[in-house]
Amino acid sequence: xxxxxxPPRAVxxxxxxxxHFGVPFHRDLQRRIILEALDRLIQAEQSGDIHALPVTWxxxxxxxxxxxxxxxxxx
Amino acid sequence: MSLQYLTDAVASDDREVLIRYVRLxxxxxxxxxxxxxxxxxxxxxLKPLLALPPADREFIHDTLATKDPATLAHLFxxxxxxxxxxxxxxxxxxxx
Amino acid sequence: MTATSNDREQLRPGLWATVNDRYPGSMITKSDLVxxxxxxxxxxxxxxxxxxxxxxxxxxxxxxxxAHPVGDYSFRRVSSTAAPADLEIHQLKYPTAGANRDLxxxxxxxxxRELVEEGVIGxxxxxxxxxxxxxxxxxxxxxxxxxxxxEAVVADGAEAALLAPA
Numbered sequence: 001x002x003x004x005x006x007p008p009r010a011v012x013x014x015x016x017x018x019x020h021f022g023v024p025f026h027r028d029l030q031r032r033i034i035l036e037a038l039d040r041l042i043q044a045e046q047s048g049d050i051h052a053l054p055v056t057w058x059x060x061x062x063x064x065x066x067x068x069x070x071x072x073x074x075x
Numbered sequence: 076m077s078l079q080y081l082t083d084a085v086a087s088d089d090r091e092v093l094i095r096y097v098r099l100x101x102x103x104x105x106x107x108x109x110x111x112x113x114x115x116x117x118x119x120x121l122k123p124l125l126a127l128p129p130a131d132r133e134f135i136h137d138t139l140a141t142k143d144p145a146t147l148a149h150l151f152x153x154x155x156x157x158x159x160x161x162x163x164x165x166x167x168x169x170x171x
Numbered sequence: 172m173t174a175t176s177n178d179r180e181q182l183r184p185g186l187w188a189t190v191n192d193r194y195p196g197s198m199i200t201k202s203d204l205v206x207x208x209x210x211x212x213x214x215x216x217x218x219x220x221x222x223x224x225x226x227x228x229x230x231x232x233x234x235x236x237x238a239h240p241v242g243d244y245s246f247r248r249v250s251s252t253a254a255p256a257d258l259e260i261h262q263l264k265y266p267t268a269g270a271n272r273d274l275x276x277x278x279x280x281x282x283x284r285e286l287v288e289e290g291v292i293g294x295x296x297x298x299x300x301x302x303x304x305x306x307x308x309x310x311x312x313x314x315x316x317x318x319x320x321x322e323a324v325v326a327d328g329a330e331a332a333l334l335a336p337a
């Protein structure tokens with residue numbers, strides 16, 4: 001989809017719809033995605049560049065669950 | 076205009092194209108699911124009426140008499156979503 | 172139609188084609204690229220805006236029109252000082268389970284404010300811009316909504332923009 005829309009700079013995240021900035025309460029991942037996107041303002045070499053974030057959805061979810069356990073939100 | 080195919084379908088009375096669009100909207104891109112959703116809404120509309128409870132018929136009559144076609148058609152779509160929600164089987168979770 | 176990359180694995184191969192087949196002409200397609208505009212100042216001195224199709228809106232306001240078969244072409248301003256608890260989402264076409272627990276997964280308003288406090292971002296525009304992604308007339312979308320947001324973003328003094336889909 002991103003390739004068809006051709007935004008000048010893009011970060012692609014392999015995450016579920018509705019979760020483009022990650023998983024609940026995973027502050028570090030949410031920040032990282034924002035910073036990767038903003039970094040494209042400097043790093044992107046040509047219009048239409050798509051930078052892939054090297055994180056999988058499974059990994060994000062695992063980390064999110066661990067964070068929620070630490071916060072006492074899950075048993 | 077990018078909705079030309081729908082405008083053309085209205086002009087040529089291509090009902091299949093038009094109802095397919097409605098089914099896709101109601102079924103989140105799945106025409107077969109859209110058909111089921113239409114049936115579901117009507118079934119849900121039937122249920123509260125079986126016991127013949129009092130209904131605000133004056134409100135209905137006034138609404139139909141005074142509101143414009145676009146508002147009433149929009150209301151028809153809103154009522155669809157209201158009714159399918161009542162059924163407890165809500166398909167609109169975003170998973171295409 | 173644009174060829175997609177062969178060396179990048181597509182998560183949902185053929186999705187664009189499928190949607191375009193079911194809703195002819197509804198999918199935006201661009202054949203040309205927007206020229207890159209560089210930042211005039213470092214990010215730490217720049218004002219950022221955020222534009223989202225998640226359909227986030229201030230609590231208690233009229234919901235975006237998710238019933239209309241052709242979609243909603245309006246946008247809402249969402250104060251960049253709003254707390255997630257002041258905002259809500261009435262959406263049908265994407266899963267909101269994550270957002271309902273932590274709005275930042277789709278509308279990272281807390282994270283953006285933190286980055287300003289830390290000095291990473293210079294500042295935020297007074298408002299962010301919110302609309303929905305269900306709009307089946309791309310010509311109308313481009314002519315009305317896209318132009319209006321582009322003008323508003325510039326008028327509000329944005330020097331950079333972060334855009335996110337739902």
